[in-house]
Amino acid sequence: MQDQHLPTLIAPFKLARQGQTLHGVVSVDGLERLATVLSDGKGLIDVSLQFGKDQQGSNFVRGHLSAKVNMACQRCMKPMSVDVETDVSLGIVASEERAMQLPEGLEALIVEEEPMALARIVEDELILALPIVTLHENRDCEPVLEKLQAEAERIEQTEQKTNPFAALSDLKL
Ligand SMILES: [Zn+2]
Known part of the structure; x- marks a missing residue:
């Protein structure tokens, strides 16, 4: 694994012309x-992208992204580590109209500037690849909602058992 930090800004058409890899x-x-959509900003995304021109002269970027990120468990709301991997395959085009001309099934990367x-x-590719549901394995998970519901039920039962005037006498203190 290389930990070279990639540039923030890229010129996709130029990279494609030069057949560069990132x-x-x-x-x-x-x-x-x-x-x-994440619980914190921790984590690195491994990026491997090949830019080029296919036989029809269309510019493309293909490759792979993989990352370990933290997302909230939807049962207990605590962060959990999630592995995300996705393949990238995009046609690089200058406009929406050009995007329409791409072969069917090939997503467009519209680069107007x-x-x-x-x-x-x-970001786009990784967001699409994130799991829709994130849940801890049971032993790691303390369900907040279920705990609250159980607590609410317990309080309700206790209140029903006690004298309703007890609450009022508490207020006087
Ligand atoms: Zn959980």
Whole structure:
């Protein structure tokens, strides 16, 4: 694994023309849209992207992203480590109209202006690859909601058993 930090800004058309590859890491910290779905900014994304031109002369970027990030467990709301991996395969185009002309099934990376943020590719692809449901294995998980519900039931039962005027006498103190 290389831990070379990648540039923040890239010029996809130029990289494709030159047939360049990008290998390195991007820090999760600082990816704002990704941050909204993660529990913290810890974690590095391993990025491996190959830029080039195919036989039809279309620009493309293909590769792989992998990361270990922290997301909230939906049962206990505590952070848990999640492995995310995804393949990238995008046609690089200059406009929406050009995007329509891409072969079916090939997603577009619309680059209206160079340079653009590398984060746009990394974030979009990674957000799509995140699990929809994140839950701890049972032994790691203390379900907050169930605990609260159990507690509420317990209080309710206790209140029913006690004299309703007891609560009032508490208030006088
Ligand atoms: Zn949990």
